[in-house]
Amino acid sequence: xxxxxxxxxxxxxxxxxxxxxxxxxxxxxxxxxxxxxxxxxxxxxxxxxxxxxxxxxxxxxxxxxxxxxxxxxxxxxxxxxxxxxxxxxxxxxxxxxxxxxxxxxxxxxxxxxxxxxxxxxxxxxxxxxxxxxxxxxxxxxxxxxxxxxxxxxxx
Numbered sequence: 840x841x842x843x844x845x846x847x848x849x850x851x852x853x854x855x856x857x858x859x860x861x862x863x864x865x866x867x868x869x870x871x872x873x874x875x876x877x878x879x880x881x882x883x884x885x886x887x888x889x890x891x892x893x894x895x896x897x898x899x900x901x902x903x904x905x906x907x908x909x910x911x912x913x914x915x916x917x918x919x920x921x922x923x924x925x926x927x928x929x930x931x932x933x934x935x936x937x938x939x940x941x942x943x944x945x946x947x948x949x950x951x952x953x954x955x956x957x958x959x960x961x962x963x964x965x966x967x968x969x970x971x972x973x974x975x976x977x978x979x980x981x982x983x984x985x986x987x988x989x990x991x992x993x994x
Contacts, residue, residue: 880930901938902991914927945990951979
C-alpha cells in the first residue's frame with residue numbers, strides 16, 4: 840500500500856511537467872493553394888480539389904499543385920465457388936508542387952489502400968466501393984497537407 844502511494848507521488852510530478860504542448864495544425868498551415876491541375880481518375884481528382892481548396896484565409900505563400908492520380912482495383916479474395924468476395928483498391932497520387940515567387944519545387948507520392956466486401960446486391964457493392972474511395976481520398980488529402988506543411992515550413 841505504501842509502495843502504491845510512493846509510485847503515485849514520484850510519477851505524478853513527472854507527468855505534469857513533461858513540457859508537451861499540442862500544436863494547432865491551423866497555425867502551421869501558412870500557405871494558400873491557388874491552382875490545382877490534375878490528371879488520372881476524375882472522381883478522386885474532384886474530391887481532392889474540393890478538399891484542398893477549402894481554405895478561406897489568405898497567406899503570403901502561394902502554391903501551385905499538379906496531381907497525377909492512379910486507382911488500381913484488384914480482386915482480394917474469392918470463395919470456394921470461385922466467386923469474388925473482396926476487392927482491394929490502391930490509390931496513388933503523385934504531387935508536384937511549386938511556390939509562386941520562389942524557386943522551390945518538388946514532388947512526393949502519397950499512396951493508400953483499402954478493402955471492401957462484395958454484397959449480395961450490386962448497388963450495395965457499388966456503395967461500398969464509393970465509401971472506401973471517399974475515405975481513402977480524405978486520408979490522402981490529410982497526407983498531402985501534412986507533407987506540404989513539412990516541406991514549405993522548412994524554408
